[in-house]
Amino acid sequence: MEKVLEIRDLRVYFDLTEGTVKAVDGVSFDIRRGEILGLVGESGCGKSVTAQSILRILPGSARIVSGEIVFYRNGKTLDLAKLDPEGEEMRDIRGKDISMIFQEPMASFSPVYTVGAQMIEAILLHEKVSKEEARKRVVEMLKKVKIPNAEKVVDMYPFELSGGMLQRCMIAMAMSLNPTLLLADEPTTALDVTIQAQILYLMKELQKEYHSSILLITHDMGVVAQMADRVAVMYLGNIVETAEVFELFKNPLHPYTQALLRSIPKIGIRKTRLDTIKGMVPDPYNLPKGCRFHNRCEKFMKGLCDVKEPPEIEVTPSHKVKCFLYGGEKK
Numbered sequence: 001m002e003k004v005l006e007i008r009d010l011r012v013y014f015d016l017t018e019g020t021v022k023a024v025d026g027v028s029f030d031i032r033r034g035e036i037l038g039l040v041g042e043s044g045c046g047k048s049v050t051a052q053s054i055l056r057i058l059p060g061s062a063r064i065v066s067g068e069i070v071f072y073r074n075g076k077t078l079d080l081a082k083l084d085p086e087g088e089e090m091r092d093i094r095g096k097d098i099s100m101i102f103q104e105p106m107a108s109f110s111p112v113y114t115v116g117a118q119m120i121e122a123i124l125l126h127e128k129v130s131k132e133e134a135r136k137r138v139v140e141m142l143k144k145v146k147i148p149n150a151e152k153v154v155d156m157y158p159f160e161l162s163g164g165m166l167q168r169c170m171i172a173m174a175m176s177l178n179p180t181l182l183l184a185d186e187p188t189t190a191l192d193v194t195i196q197a198q199i200l201y202l203m204k205e206l207q208k209e210y211h212s213s214i215l216l217i218t219h220d221m222g223v224v225a226q227m228a229d230r231v232a233v234m235y236l237g238n239i240v241e242t243a244e245v246f247e248l249f250k251n252p253l254h255p256y257t258q259a260l261l262r263s264i265p266k267i268g269i270r271k272t273r274l275d276t277i278k279g280m281v282p283d284p285y286n287l288p289k290g291c292r293f294h295n296r297c298e299k300f301m302k303g304l305c306d307v308k309e310p311p312e313i314e315v316t317p318s319h320k321v322k323c324f325l326y327g328g329e330k331k
C-alpha cells in the first residue's frame, strides 16, 4: 500500500536543567494512504511529541537529534525533519497537506475572532479563492460536520459554542483544505462518552469520504478498536509493537500491549476497579537499561531484558514486536 509518511529512527530530546528527556528515542513507523493508524500508550510516552515533530511545532526546548520524517508529496519525497520549521515549505505543508486537531479545541481557535473568520483565514492562506467563496466553503464544511444552523454558527465566537460543537468546528477547519494527513491528538478525551462516539463516527465518515490518512493518538484502547486500521504501541519513547488492529486485539505479543488490553473494561464483567499496569513509570531523566519496560514486565528475564535493548522482531510481515520473548539474542 502507498505510504504518505515514513518516520525512520526519529530521536527528539528535551534539554532541561534537570537533565535530558529522551521523549522520542528511535521511533520508526509509516502511515499509508487512506488508513487510520492508532498511536497508543500511557501518558508521557511520547505520542504528542511525535505528532509535534511531524508538523514541526515542537516547543523551543525540544530538538530533533536524528532521524527522518519522509513525507510523500506530489510524487516527491520531502524530509520534514530537515526543513526550517518557520520556512515557506513547512508553512505551506502545515494546514494544507498535514493538519492537526487537538484535545482542547481552544488551542486551535483564538477567542477574539469568530469561528468562521478563522476558518476563512486558513483557506485564504493556502488557496487563491475569494472571501465569499471561502465563506461558502466554510458553511458547507460546518454542515458536513453536522453543525445545526451552520449559517449562524459561522459568525459565532468560540466561547458561544459547547465543547462538542467546537470540536466539530475544529475538525471542519482541519478538513477544509482536504489534507493528505490528519494528526488527531486525543481528539475526544475531553468530551463526554456520547459526544465522543458521535465525533469519532464523524471523523471516520469524513476520512472515508476524503480518503485521507489519520494518525490517531489516544491512550484509550476502546477508541483504537473502534477507529484504527493498524496500531503502533508506544512506551517511553519507543514503538514496542505494530500490527493490524484485529491481530493486535486477538494476539497481542508485547507484555506492555497485553497489560494495556487488560485495562479495558469488558461488557458483562463487573469490576469495581480497572486493572492498572503494575510498577512505576520510570523517571524520564533516567531510563532503565535494556528494555524500558523490564521493571514493570511480568515476563522479565534477568540478565537479558535489563542488559540489552531488544531488537524489533518481524513475527509476520505486518506484525512487529520489540521483545526478547520472540527472538533476538539469548543470554
Ligand SMILES: Nc1ncnc2c1ncn2[C@@H]1O[C@H](COP(=O)(O)OP(=O)(O)OP(=O)(O)O)[C@@H](O)[C@H]1O
Pocket: 014, 016, 021, 023, 041, 042, 043, 044, 045, 046, 047, 048, 049, 050, 059, 061, 219, 284
Ligand atoms: N515542553 C516540554 N518540556 C519538557 N518536557 C516535555 C515537554 N513536552 C513533553 N515533554 C516530555 O516528553 C515526554 C513525552 O511527552 P508527550 O507529551 O509526547 O507524551 P504523550 O504520550 O503524548 O502523553 P500525554 O497523553 O500525557 O500527552 C514526557 O516525558 C514529557 O514530560
